[in-house]
Amino acid sequence: MLRCRDNSIYTGITNNLDNRIETHMSGNGSKYLRGRLPVELIYKEDFSSRSSASKREIEVKKLNKREKELLIKYANQL
Numbered sequence: 234m235l236r237c238r239d240n241s242i243y244t245g246i247t248n249n250l251d252n253r254i255e256t257h258m259s260g261n262g263s264k265y266l267r268g269r270l271p272v273e274l275i276y277k278e279d280f281s282s283r284s285s286a287s288k289r290e291i292e293v294k295k296l297n298k299r300e301k302e303l304l305i306k307y308a309n310q311l
Contacts, residue, residue: 234274234275234276234277234293234301234305235254235257235266235272235273235274235275236272236273236275237266237269237270237272238269238270238271238272239269241269241298242275242298242301242302243263243265243266243269243272244290244293244294244301245263245290246283246286246287246290248283250274250277254272254274257270257272258270258271258272275305276304276305276308
């Protein structure tokens with residue numbers, strides 16, 4: 234998950250996190266992020282397959298912002 238300049242949270246998947254963040258920061262990534270740069274990586278999970286990552290992405294995207302913030306907070310306490 235990325236925190237945007239406007240404090241919104243963007244959720245996505247990739248198999249190369251550093252490259253994907255660089256693409257977003259250059260303005261060539263998601264349309265959603267283009268007007269909300271810069272972004273900061275605030276949470277990530279690793280998966281062994283794209284299928285499992287996609288399933289988790291759908292679950293996380295269904296969370297409201299408060300629930301996402303709690304997920305991030307909990308993960309940072311571990």
